[in-house]
Amino acid sequence: MQSAQSFPKVAAMPQFLDTQDAGFEAAFTALLGMKREDSPDVDAVVAGIIADVRARGDAAVIELTSRFDKLDLTPDRLAFSPEEIAAEVAKVTPEDRAALELAAARIRAYHERQMPEDACWQDSCGATLGWRWTPVSAAGLYVPGGLASYPSSVLMNAIPAKVAGVERLVIACPTPGGVVNPLVLLAAQLSGVDTVYRIGGAQAVAALAYGTETIRGVDKITGPGNAFVAAAKRRVFGKVGIDMIAGPSEILVIADADNDPDWIALDLLSQAEHDESAQSILVTTDAGFGRAVVAAIEGHLETLERRAIAAASWRDFGAVIVVRDLDEAAALSNRVAPEHLELCVADPDDLATKITHAGAIFLGGWTPEAIGDYVGGPNHVLPTARSARFSSGLSVMDFLKRTTIARMTPEALAAIGPAAERLAISESLQAHGLSVRARLDRLNGGQR
Amino acid sequence: MQSAQSFPKVAAMPQFLDTQDAGFEAAFTALLGMKREDSPDVDAVVAGIIADVRARGDAAVIELTSRFDKLDLTPDRLAFSPEEIAAEVAKVTPEDRAALELAAARIRAYHERQMPEDACWQDSCGATLGWRWTPVSAAGLYVPGGLASYPSSVLMNAIPAKVAGVERLVIACPTPGGVVNPLVLLAAQLSGVDTVYRIGGAQAVAALAYGTETIRGVDKITGPGNAFVAAAKRRVFGKVGIDMIAGPSEILVIADADNDPDWIALDLLSQAEHDESAQSILVTTDAGFGRAVVAAIEGHLETLERRAIAAASWRDFGAVIVVRDLDEAAALSNRVAPEHLELCVADPDDLATKITHAGAIFLGGWTPEAIGDYVGGPNHVLPTARSARFSSGLSVMDFLKRTTIARMTPEALAAIGPAAERLAISESLQAHGLSVRARLDRLNGGQR
Known part of the structure; x- marks a missing residue:
């Protein structure tokens, strides 16, 4: 049995565990319990911001946007005008537009299949029972600004809402210093978003939840954000619906020796490059393959654009776990309940039947997780931080509600x-x- | 047009509105915005309790139970023993048992129809896509103690969990002074609950979320509770799943003149008797009928066991709204988004198609809301405080999660x-x- 000692000392070495080692259970439990997120306690600040927006409406939003985003707005400039959107969207290259359109079409087709059916039946005593589904009337999508302003996330949030039948769909996206990502505006346009507000942070969440003179309140708020956004969503939960409190992303890959170590290395890195708090775990039946993947990662870390982030994530939270067999791999994966799970084995369908907790499963070596981030069709907003034990990725169900019927x-x-x-x-x-x-x-x- | 002036001055007079009155919109908006809940800010206390339970486990739970419930426990007495349960259940009368069994069977039959189906298909480019549903592994149900310890709520929470396939199902129910409701234990037994802990409050929620030496943590916590329980659920949300933050109950009845005012009065009172913060609203096309219902309520308020509670609710939050026609009634109801909605009109099915936001609809005069509370089949855990705009009643879906599939x-x-x-x-x-x-x-x- 090989252990970490057989590796040269390098900067970004992950944990190397073996289920047959004596200390495995303790080490694995520690891995599960790792606190990856350094979430500052911003709750008091956020409570103040929400109270301010409720009391002073537009004036508070504008003031806070000036302070945090260095952007001076007026009530009539809180939202992008159609002309501004058209001017930004015109900057998108035909290739980028085509890619985004392909993604939008595939995401729409997948989510249309999720629409649940109404039901109505008579029972043996003559009572009529059933239920009906209706859409949320208005939804607000939070889209982070800056580096994490992902057009793909706009599609993943907005398209299920429109498929569900949401009438009024708005986006809040901060534009620090006035800088906006044209692809975000194109994604909003492609998915039928009605209004894009250039505001962010807790003030945007408060404005969407409670409304201001200019911004009409919505019934549901979805989308990722920083600690302020997360705290604000938690606070307005109940007044409006929210999707989930998203944490740092993670991937678990179960791979046998019949894989290209380089492919698996890139799959692990595509999670690690997101965020220093992201987590990439390889579970393999073959220690030698595990070492080959680690070596391939080392190689890519020399050239990757986001190598500082990816290396930190891989070093601090990465792990390679050698297991006896695939049943053991499935059992460990179920304890992790990963957001993303790749099954790179000979019979991934069989292995998938043993998986009880995972946000999304990618079957076989030809399905890199990145496909799911963009063009696969399923949603990429998925339960993180082990919450796949009790929750699901975003879907049309998040924008529908069920009314029960009895007569x-x-x-x-x-x-x-x-x-x-x-x-x-x-x-x-x-x-x-x-x-x-x-x-x-x-x-x-x-x-x- | 009649107005409130035509009524004699009595103790429990509700608001009487007419959509044709000049001040209607302002009065209706005020009704919508009424703060019915006097929720004390217990968040700091709850944060301390959760930290204490996380740090000291059983010892903290036992100490807090002694302090709040005047009940001294030991780790081995945190849960009811099978013998204790058998002894309590033996006290239930055959008639009560039969009623509870009928309710359980009907609730089970309804919820079995909610089980969603897995999906798997190939798209035009040859990709295999789909999703699979799996149950939450372990769930904890909170059951309030004392007066609000309802056996029907045990059925409504536990049966959907078992139908979904939850493996381990536990209850936390405080027993102040050691007093327990035998029907609660019978309901737990009938619905397949594994363990009943005699603990409550924020300490019970913390124990279920984080586990102690004796109490195994669960993945999802559902069930109603007081302000401490609600604050604790909000705080542990993310670590575990929760159902919703329930507020005081409400009913809206849309009735034409062809109803027995006494039936409608009793339906309104069956909401009002729950809680001084409950709300009962009658929307009618006939002012005379509205007055007859108010008079019938006055009569019942003289003899009703819970008349103090019901009268306070009816006086402070009750309303009779006279509308021009049923379309207007539907539009107002949709703005309220009531938890319970009775449609006591000639063609309730037609009116139901105009309802976009409601937790549960009861069709026709032969369907009192109380049927839904017990034996109808649909769940009685429903979205309150206008949250039917964005959420649904409890269902098997609350104990399932979806894993998306791509190959x-x-x-x-x-x-x-x-x-x-x-x-x-x-x-x-x-x-x-x-x-x-x-x-x-x-x-x-x-x-x-």
């Missing part, structure tokens, strides 16, 4: 009403019971 | 990979692009 006939009420009355009495809710009893009495020819 | 063939990657590479480059994510490029190069007979 009793007199016969149905006669059949099940007495049980309802009995339970109401047992819970000391007399009026509940009487509301049933008054109807039963009518049926029995009783009073009234 | 490229070499041909599929050749077709869509270049667009992914292009978008990756536009987002300055080089490794993303390279992970696609390395595979495309292999196809093109390039390097390696």
Whole structure:
């Protein structure tokens, strides 16, 4: 069995674990419990910003945008004008536009299949039961500014909303110093966004949740953001719906020896390059293959544009885990509940049946995770930080809600009403019971 | 047009609005914006309790239970023993048991229909796409103690979890002074709950979220609770999943003149009796009918067991709104987005098609809302405080999560990979692009 000692000392060496080592369980538990995010406690600041926006509306938003984004706005310039959007969108190259259009079409086709169906049936006692789905009326998408201003994320948030039938769809995207990414505006246009506000931070979340003189409030806010945005979303949750509190991204790759180490290295790096807090884990049945992947990563880290970020992520949070077999690999992966999971093995479909917790699965060596980020079709907004144990990626369901339906006939009420009355009495809710009893009495020819 | 002046002055008079009155819009907006909940700011206290439970585990839970519930426990007595449960359950009358069993069977049958289907298809470029649903592994249900300890809520939370396939299902229910409701334990037994902990408050939520020496942590926490429980759920959200932050209950009844005012009065009161913060609104096309309902409510308020609570709710938050027609009624109801909506009109199915936001709809005069609380089949855990604008009642979906699936063939990657590479480059994510490029190069007979 090889261990970390057999590696030369390099800058960005990940953890190297083996399930057959004595200390494995402790090391793996430590890996699971690693605190990757350095989330500053901005809650008090955010509470103040929200209160300010609620009290002073546009004036507060404009003042905070000037302070944080170095951008001076007026109420009529909070949103991009159609002319401004057209001028920015005109800068996009035909190649970039074609790529974005392909992505939009594929994401739309995938999400259209997610539309759930209404249901209605009669049960044995004659009651009609069922449910109906209706869209959220208005949604707001938060799009980060600067480096993390990803046009692909605009598509991933906006298209499911439009497929669900959301009537009014707006974006809040800060433009520090007035700089905007033309591709973000094109993505908004391609997905049917109605309005793009050039505001960000907790003030944008507050404005979307509570509305201002100029900005109409929405019912649901989705999209990633920094610590201020996350804290603001948590605070406005309840007043409006939110998607999730996203954490740093992660990937777990299960690979056997029959893979090109370079492909797997690049897949791991494509997660690591996102963020110093990102996590890339390789689980392999072959220690030699694991070492080859580590070597390939070392090589790429010499030339990669974002090598400082990727190296830090790989060094601090990366791991190579050697397992006895694929069953063990699946069991470990389920404990991690990774956001992204690649199954680079001979029979990925079989291995997939053993996976119980993962945001998205990429089957086989020809499916790099990056395909899912852009053009695969499934959503790239996925549960991070082990939350795939209890939550799902963004979908049309996030922009729909279900209304349950029930209709009793007199016969149905006669059949099940007495049980309802009995339970109401047992819970000391007399009026509940009487509301049933008054109807039963009518049926029995009783009073009234 | 009649107005409130035509009523005698009584103790529990609701607001009486008419859409044709000049001040209607302002009055209705005020009604919508009413702050019904007096939620004390317990966040700092709750933060301390959670930190204490994380640091000291069982010892903290036991100490806090002694302080808040006047109940002294030991680690081995945190959960009810099978013998204790059997002894309590034996106290339930055959009639109560039969009613609870009927409710459980109907709730189970309804929720079994909610199970979503997996999907898998091949698209035109040869990619395989789809998704799979898997259950949350472990869920914890919070059940309030004392007066609000409703066995029906145990069924409504636990049965969807079991239908979804949750393996381990536990309940936390405080038993102040050691007093427990036998029907709660029977409901737990009927719905397949594994363990019932006699703990409550923020300490119970913390124990379920983080685990202690004795209590295994869960992945999802659902169920209603007081301000401490709500604040704790908000704080642990992200570490575990939660259902919703429930507020005080509400009902809106749309009724024409062809109804028995007494039935409608009892339906409104069955909401009002829950809580002084509950809200009951009647929307009617007939002012005379509205007055008859108000009079019937007055009558019942003289004898109702919970008349103090019901009268306060009706006086402070009740409203009768006279509308021109049913279209106007639907439009107002959609602005309220009520938790419960009764449509007591000649053609309730037609009116239902105009409803865009409601937690649950009860069709026709033979369907009192109380049926939905117990035996109808649909869930009674529903979005309150206008959150039906963006959320749904509890369902099996709350205990399931979706994993998306993608599998490229070499041909599929050749077709869509270049667009992914292009978008990756536009987002300055080089490794993303390279992970696609390395595979495309292999196809093109390039390097390696």
